[in-house]
Amino acid sequence: MIAIDLKNLDISYGDTKVVHDVTLSIPEGESFALVGESGSGKSTILRAIAGLAPDWTGEISVLGQPRSHRIDRAVSRQVQMVFQDPYGSLHPRKTIDAALTEPLAIHGIGNRGERVDAVLRSVGLDQRFRFRFPHQLSGGQRQRVAIARALMLEPKVLLLDEPTSALDVSVQAEILNLLKRLRREQNLTYLMVTHNLPVVSFLCDRLAVMRHGRIVEVADVAQLKAGQLNEPYSMELLAATEGG
């Protein structure tokens, strides 16, 4: 089954068109990366899928169901997003418990205590963090909470927007391991935005290189590892990672 299907997708912010004619299909269980420099429109694609950038034309389907332009409860059960900055993505005056229970309350799901308990365990956080506030946690712990929040509704697809770029290398390794394990355990599909090619090599199966709002090339991670990308721009990115 196709987890995310994008057809001729154009996305605009006001009068400015940011993403041009993107067609992409990601099968269930795959981990797919969007890479490119800032302003290339990669995050915007995630935002459109999540319903945060409603000004789009074309077609977005999630697990076979076409997505509407509005906030869509059925879609948010299936697709959740993790943001770049763990410092900015948690409500500073809500405890971890409150942040994690909220999606359950919105969707009218019961058995909340146990679910929070289980999800904290699966992201490797101790129960004593449950009633703390975000400022009492380190960056890596906060990103674990953000991932836990995204997993609360047991989605099939996770949209990851630079999930580790605000973290130290050692903490980045922990979060990458966590994401890899969760994907294996829960058979998740990942669509990840990053500009870090080694991270793609570690976590993903395929990647798309974007530039100026268009997809330049779609390649297999094996090609990336072998340094055999086809487009000159992709090679430029690769060279920047290795040599600069």
Add this chain to the structure above:
Amino acid sequence: MTTPLLEVENLRVSFPTHSGRVEVVKGLSFTLGRERLGIVGESGSGKSMTGRSILKLIRKPGEVTADKLSFDGIDILAQSEKQMRSIRGARISMVMQDPKFSLNPVMTVGAQIAEALVTHQKLPRRDVQARVLEMLRAVRINDPQRVATLYPHEVSGGMGQRIMIAMMLIPEPELLIADEPTSALDVSVQAQVLDIIDDLVTRKGMGLILISHDLALVSRYCDRVLVMNSGRVVEECAAGELDKAQHPYTRGLLAAMPVIDEIRDELPVLDRTQWAGT
């Protein structure tokens, strides 16, 4: 051997908390000549505090003590604020992390760079203008005339960072401290910015302290690397020999980084209990 540009002995920086003073830098010593030194460590390792204390930028209630902190024979700790102003910028300058927050939003780029110059040197206005444009060209900005009239919000992050470098280098300092100069930038732009710093530092024979959490990056641009962990230097080595590093902390940091041809199924994670941390 000429006298070192900067000598630091037993540098300590501490801040008060409810449970007594906490030392964030615990007895750091190093000397720096006209070379490129990298300081690497995770957040909270005290690397930025080290950079700031060299410029005496630690505000109260923070406290800096050292047996010796001298720059070109001048005892930094004994200098008054007024005397420090003739050192900061003119002789030692610092490139900060994020151009968005470090440039003045209501001044044009050209005016800001010019300000950095005229604060330290008296020059006729025509010369100032020429120097500014020349400096912008040196940081590889293509049409300096136009860029000089822009405001910071009108330029991209990479260009902002190059403007900041221009501003820091125009008084021709002897020592440049770059605190995570590229962590707010894209990979493709990162290399460009560092190449510019590298080029200018080598050409003018300045000393450079590059502070970063990225081991690979530091080893590429520096001659010597200090690895810091919770306020102490755990290892010092030549940048080229980083892969032969001995200390488990350094090895852990190196191993935790994914590589482009990754085959490991899981990345090794630092066991923090191993080093005197918390």
